[in-house]
Amino acid sequence: MERAPEALARLEKVPFFIRSKVKKQVEDYVRERGGRIVTDADVTAARRVLAGKS
Secondary structure (H helix, E strand, O other): OEEOHHHHHHHHOOOHHHHHHHHHHHHHHHHHOOOOEEOHHHHHHHHHHHHOOO
16 A cells, blocks of 8 residues: 555554564555555544543
8 A cells, every 4th residue: 555755654663673563554544445555644533432442
C-alpha cells in the first residue's frame, strides 16, 4: 500500500518495536474504507479509532 510523504513521516515516529503493527493497523483501516493510499488524515482517523479499542 502506498503512503503519502506526510503519513510516512508520522509513521516513522512510532517507536520501532511497535511500528510494523501500527503500520499494518493503519493500512487495514484504510483498506476497510476502500482506500489505496495512506494519507496524513487517515493516520489521524485510524489513531482515534484504534485508541478506543482495547
